[in-house]
Amino acid sequence: IEIYKHLKEERIARTWGTTAPGLPYVEETITKAGNWLIGGDLEVIEPIKYHDGLDRFRLSPVELRQEFEKRNADAVFAFQLRNPVHNGHALLMTDTRRRLLEMGYKNPILLLHPLGGYTKADDVPLSWRMKQHEKVLEDGVLDPETTVVSIFPSPMHYAGPTEVQWHAKARINAGANFYIVGRDPAGMGHPIEKRDLYDADHGKKVLSMAPGLERLNILPFRVAAYDKTQSKMAFFDPSRAQDFLFISGTKMRALAKNKENPPDGFMCPGGWKVLVKYYDSLTPSDNGRIHEAVPA
């Protein structure tokens, strides 16, 4: 057992690259924590159960490896997410599978690995996201035969290039050998300035250089957006930028809250209904204000 000082300022500065007030995980966890930390080797005596109806999705790294073996995977590609799956995400995942088949793999398996710990107040809670993911598989947007859905039991730090290394490394441990990384992974807006906290390319860049990640193949992706000419999500083509619509998380949430529909082809209807239902479930007093953050 190791006991050491909790150097909060240094931890925050080195993890987030800022000490500005308003970082969600800092306010949720670090500020409230004590001034000493305990470390050392952990021994898991029995698996932790949450009894929230989702424990069957909480596969340990060993269980995930067994599942991939059972399915005879010759490649495993992981997709980290903390949001409902829209067809832009699905495009990244199905296109990755296509690329892996082209590379000669016979049976690439997708690890759809939604984050299951703390998320900030305006993110959709895990239980609703899991319902939404279920619909996405039911509606055939993703193929259940080649997809393993499991919960990644980590709190969200929103720490961009620092956190993406943990996200990737943890998936190596669970048997993944390909990791999909998009624009600004684990990023958010600067807490007090009107700009993104991180350079959108730094996550990708850090992954390509980080020690310990040599065994992981990083699959960077162009950004997907809604192509109005095709009425579907497609890889953004800057040469005809005017044909594309970027539907941000904020925009998506506003539509679902107001029970409006997004453009056809943005998300499968079953999945969208889950979101509308979630926002509908918030008690009237919750309307108009930010919902509580979900504890880890």
Next chain:
Amino acid sequence: IEIYKHLKEERIARTWGTTAPGLPYVEETITKAGNWLIGGDLEVIEPIKYHDGLDRFRLSPVELRQEFEKRNADAVFAFQLRNPVHNGHALLMTDTRRRLLEMGYKNPILLLHPLGGYTKADDVPLSWRMKQHEKVLEDGVLDPETTVVSIFPSPMHYAGPTEVQWHAKARINAGANFYIVGRDPAGMGHPIEKRDLYDADHGKKVLSMAPGLERLNILPFRVAAYDKTQSKMAFFDPSRAQDFLFISGTKMRALAKNKENPPDGFMCPGGWKVLVKYYDSLTPSDNGRIHEAVPA
């Protein structure tokens, strides 16, 4: 050539582990710098000359390697410093040589590598430090036969565990295979709180784990202090703490400024005279106030 945004806040937070105002290198260089940076491969067309009488000490990594070869070194141990050499430093260096001989090396050579770039206002300027180092060799505190004195042309960041990696890595490139690291390397007080900015052991710890430094042997050292019973600098023995006197940089500077002598055996007399002369050379208007920082 690569041109990229100068993300000052993120750079400062990740380098220093704080964004508090008052970090010397930040105020000297980063705050004043522009919002874009240029990177890429450098080609040195001819060696840079400073014409300050010290250029003969500015050996490039290649020249240093040649010098070690000329001296038939079978081990090179590097000592980074930005302060006058007192007998505590000398003890670390001579004891390292003793340990290396014990380990079986026949001809360990010391690279005494004072930092020659920007230092903060209350550090002793390079030209005076070089005079002081010369006296230390003349007075036989260090053996000129087994010591190479050269200037490390880097600005001082005072960035503790981050900077010590650069300090060590740069010396590997210059041919060193042993690196002496003491308490709180490259550390300083927190700019706005009454405590040290870094944990005194983190520099050592980071060096032992940093990727790219596997080839370097880190030689951690106990702290040296003035042993009143022996009237000399010795490794601090906590079991008889009352026998020891810690003479801080601040204390040393105060003594030299007031033309007082430190306890016998703290520094060789020739070296001490240089310091007294330096403080004497400051114009009267400088007395009592902090001297200007030395530009890189």
